[in-house]
Amino acid sequence: MKLPLPKIFHNMPTLPVLTNLSGLLPPSPHSVLFCLLLNRLLQNQHADFSPLQGKSLCLHSQDIKLSLFLGSNQKKLIPLGFRHDATLTISANLRDFIRLALRQEDPDTLFFSRRLSMEGDTELGLWFKNLLDTIDPSQLTALRSH
Amino acid sequence: MPPDTIPELVCPAGSLTALKTAVDHGADCVYIGFRDNTNARNFAGLNFDRAAAHEGLRYAHAAGKQVFVALNTNPPDAGWPRWQEAVDLAADLGADAVILSDPGLMQYAAQRHPHLRLHLSVQGSATNYEAINFYRQQFGVRRAVLPRVLSLAQVEHVRQHTEVDIEIFGFGSLCVMVEGRCALSSYVTGDSPNTSGVCSPARAVHWKQTPAGLESRLNEVLIDRYAAHENASYPTLCKGRFNVGEASYYAIEEPASLNTLELIPEFFRIGISAIKIEGRQRSPAYVAQVTRVWRQAIDACRANRNHYSIKPVWMDTLNSVAEGQQHTLGAYHRPWK
Numbered sequence: 001m002k003l004p005l006p007k008i009f010h011n012m013p014t015l016p017v018l019t020n021l022s023g024l025l026p027p028s029p030h031s032v033l034f035c036l037l038l039n040r041l042l043q044n045q046h047a048d049f050s051p052l053q054g055k056s057l058c059l060h061s062q063d064i065k066l067s068l069f070l071g072s073n074q075k076k077l078i079p080l081g082f083r084h085d086a087t088l089t090i091s092a093n094l095r096d097f098i099r100l101a102l103r104q105e106d107p108d109t110l111f112f113s114r115r116l117s118m119e120g121d122t123e124l125g126l127w128f129k130n131l132l133d134t135i136d137p138s139q140l141t142a143l144r145s146h
Numbered sequence: 147m148p149p150d151t152i153p154e155l156v157c158p159a160g161s162l163t164a165l166k167t168a169v170d171h172g173a174d175c176v177y178i179g180f181r182d183n184t185n186a187r188n189f190a191g192l193n194f195d196r197a198a199a200h201e202g203l204r205y206a207h208a209a210g211k212q213v214f215v216a217l218n219t220n221p222p223d224a225g226w227p228r229w230q231e232a233v234d235l236a237a238d239l240g241a242d243a244v245i246l247s248d249p250g251l252m253q254y255a256a257q258r259h260p261h262l263r264l265h266l267s268v269q270g271s272a273t274n275y276e277a278i279n280f281y282r283q284q285f286g287v288r289r290a291v292l293p294r295v296l297s298l299a300q301v302e303h304v305r306q307h308t309e310v311d312i313e314i315f316g317f318g319s320l321c322v323m324v325e326g327r328c329a330l331s332s333y334v335t336g337d338s339p340n341t342s343g344v345c346s347p348a349r350a351v352h353w354k355q356t357p358a359g360l361e362s363r364l365n366e367v368l369i370d371r372y373a374a375h376e377n378a379s380y381p382t383l384c385k386g387r388f389n390v391g392e393a394s395y396y397a398i399e400e401p402a403s404l405n406t407l408e409l410i411p412e413f414f415r416i417g418i419s420a421i422k423i424e425g426r427q428r429s430p431a432y433v434a435q436v437t438r439v440w441r442q443a444i445d446a447c448r449a450n451r452n453h454y455s456i457k458p459v460w461m462d463t464l465n466s467v468a469e470g471q472q473h474t475l476g477a478y479h480r481p482w483k
Contacts (some may be wrong), residue, residue, distance in 0.1 A: 022259035046197070051190060109467045112377050117357065123190050123348035130191030133161040133429050 031068045031079035034059075037131075039076045045134045049074060051127045058086035063093045087122035090128075103137065151417040153410075153446050156214070157437045158208075158426040160192040165202040165213070172441025175212040178202060179246060179426060183225075184232040185216045186269060187426040188343030199239050203374065212242035213291045216219030216426075220248050220340045230254055232300055237262045245291065246270070250470045252285040260265030265313070266290040269340065275307035282310050286386040289313055291422060292403065294323040294450045297480040302416045311419035315435060318424020319469040320476060321345070322384040324398050330383050334365050353381075362386075364382035376399075379469055407439075407456050409478060432467050439463050 052072035059068045069080035090099075096115050099105040107129050110116035118125045150253050157173035159165035168176045172401045179185030181193045194202060199215070202266055207214045208413040215236040221229035229251055237259040244262060246252050247269035268291040272278050281287040289311035292301060302339045320348040322328065339345050350365040359371040362381040368385035369479040379401035380386045404424070406413075413421060421438055421444070439460045449453040465473060 006472045021289050027182065048191075100431075103431045103434070106429040106467060108428055108469075109432065111344075112379065113379055114360070114372070114374070114376075116159070117360070118353055122351040124351065126192070127190040129429065130161065130189065133163055134191075136163060137166075137430075 021120060023140065031070065031081075032065060034068050034078045035077045037141060038070075041135045042077075044053050044136075044139075047131055047134065049076060052077070055066045055087035055124060056083055056085075057124060057128060058083075058089040059097070060089055060091040061097060063095075064091050064093050066094075086120065088122075088124045088128075089143065090116065090118050090125060092116040100132075101142070103140075151414060151419060153413050153444065154212075154416045154420040155437070155440050155444055156420045156422040157200070157433060158423055158428065159433065160189075160426040160428070161430070162194065162198045162202050162205075164426075164428075164430045164433045166205055168432045169209050169211050169438050171434050171437035173437050174237070174243070175214055175420065176202070176206055176412055177216055177422075177426070178215040180232055181236065182232075183226065183341075184229055184268075184464065185344045186218050186339045187216075188219075189427055190348060190374045192427060193208065194236065196239070198443050199241075203239055207240075214243045214245050214265060215239075215241045216245040216267065217251065218245055218247040218269040219343045221251060222341070225226060233259065233262075234368050243289070245340075245445060249281075249285070252281070256285040260286075263288050266310075267326075268293050268315070269326040271324075272280040274305075275304045278304065278308050278310050282308070289419060291315075293479050294320065295326045298409065298412060298416070298478045299480075301418070301478070305416050305418070312417070313416055313420035313422055314413070315404060316409075316413075316421035316440065316466060318403050318404055319380065320399075320402050320474070321382060323477070328384075329365075334367050334383055346380065346447075351381050377470065378469075385470075400472070402472050403464075403470055403472045404476045405458060405461075405464055405468070405469035405473035406475060406478060407443050407464070408418075409475065410443055411451050414447055414451055428467075435463050435467055 001054060049072035056069045069083060071078050071080045092115055094112055096105065099109060107116055154174035156175045156177060157168035159168055159176045159178050165176050165178060176201065179187055179193045181195050203213050217232050219228060233244060233251060233255045242263060243265045244255060245265040245267045247257065247267040252264060255264055264285055264287045266272055271293055272290055273293055273295060277384050278290045283374050291313045294315050301314060305405050329338045335347055335350045337344055337347050346364055352363045354361045359373050360378065361371050362369045364381055364383060384398045385401045387394055390397050416444060423440060425432055443460055
């Protein structure tokens with residue numbers, strides 16, 4: 001026999017509402033983890049982080065309403081707290097971000113088909129894209145095996 | 147009739163990862179640039195420093211593949227040492243060829259590094275065999291990359307009248323194709339491919355979502371406004387939509403990609419030495435997808451030229467990464483020529 005739900009649960013948020021709520025959470029834990037991961041992947045690349053110094057980069061996942069905020073010092077990427085005025089915001093759905101990370105999709109391809117958008121400092125976006133492209137595939141493989 | 151030439155597949159790389167990807171997916175040659183305005187893809191964070199170029203050459207040579215270095219912008223008087231040093235670096239690293247457009251730089255390379263193979267860049271804008279033969283006589287140029295303005299019949303005519311190897315573009319984004327002679331972007335940004343290695347410097351590009359659509363602006367000049375369902379393009383002046391009289395349309399050129407898979411048997415017959423893929427600004431994912439398709443297509447043609455046919459999956463893959471709403475044979479297909 002199926003019991004009726006108590007009244008209090010009748011207005012329980014559906015999944016889209018829950019994902020909207022996650023936009024209110026402090027982004028820092030995600031940003032911290034993301035920075036740790038990227039810094040590890042980039043550690044042998046002799047990367048120049050100066051283009052991001054004093055600026056902020058927001059990666060925004062449109063479907064799950066999650067934003068990561070990154071900055072940099074001279075040596076590495078650093079996580080930033082939420083900010084309205086990121087120097088550059090790159091937006092896409094989570095699935096496409098994952099396809100980018102796995103090197104299954106080219107960002108220009110996503111951009112042409114309007115699945116990825118970029119607002120703000122375009123040059124910073126190019127720098128970031130090219131920074132990620134320096135990561136050797138063997139690094140990604142090593143990471144997977146961990 | 148001379149025997150078939152099997153064209154080399156020349157693929158782009160803007161990073162060491164892209165170079166390795168190209169080699170792994172079947173490129174015969176990879177072309178790269180250094181991290182400055184000595185090449186026509188001068189973008190932040192793109193291209194090779196000495197260490198990356200050294201490793202790239204090691205990787206390619208270990209696989210029996212070649213690496214060409216593009217030094218195809220015009221050195222200003224004040225910047226001459228940088229271009230000279232770039233030629234020296236390419237020679238020092240053991241590059242298989244340098245791709246040059248400036249005659250002064252060719253002379254320097256030919257005199258200073260007589261064993262360094264010279265290719266005439268598409269930016270050299272040589273569209274007839276007299277010009278190409280001139281470069282051969284003067285500087286010993288061994289290969290010329292033809293601008294994308296010639297019909298296939300014209301390409302064949304050039305090919306028949308020169309001993310210089312002919313390389314043609316097979317795939318990639320198109321612009322208005324007055325290569326080496328285009329200063330269109332200078333009117334808006336002060337920069338052009340010849341002087342700065344970019345036609346739309348990223349610092350001048352701004353994208354903004356507005357109620358009317360996604361706007362692309364170049365130095366605040368509105369280039370295009372895309373409705374939600376429309377594909378976006380690179381924000382270059384030549385691919386913008388403009389108000390002309392009462393109408394708003396692509397007044398110069400509609401964004402499109404060159405795709406010449408169907409011409410491969412003709413390239414074999416004509417004796418084209420190499421087919422070039424555009425896109426050093428693209429990521430390793432693009433390089434992998436496009437290189438794989440072109441390797442398979444060239445190999446299929448080599449195996450049986452008379453029964454060569456394009457596999458739908460090749461077209462699907464190439465269309466999926468292409469700029470613009472359409473692909474085209476460009477100037478190669480001019481039946482009235």
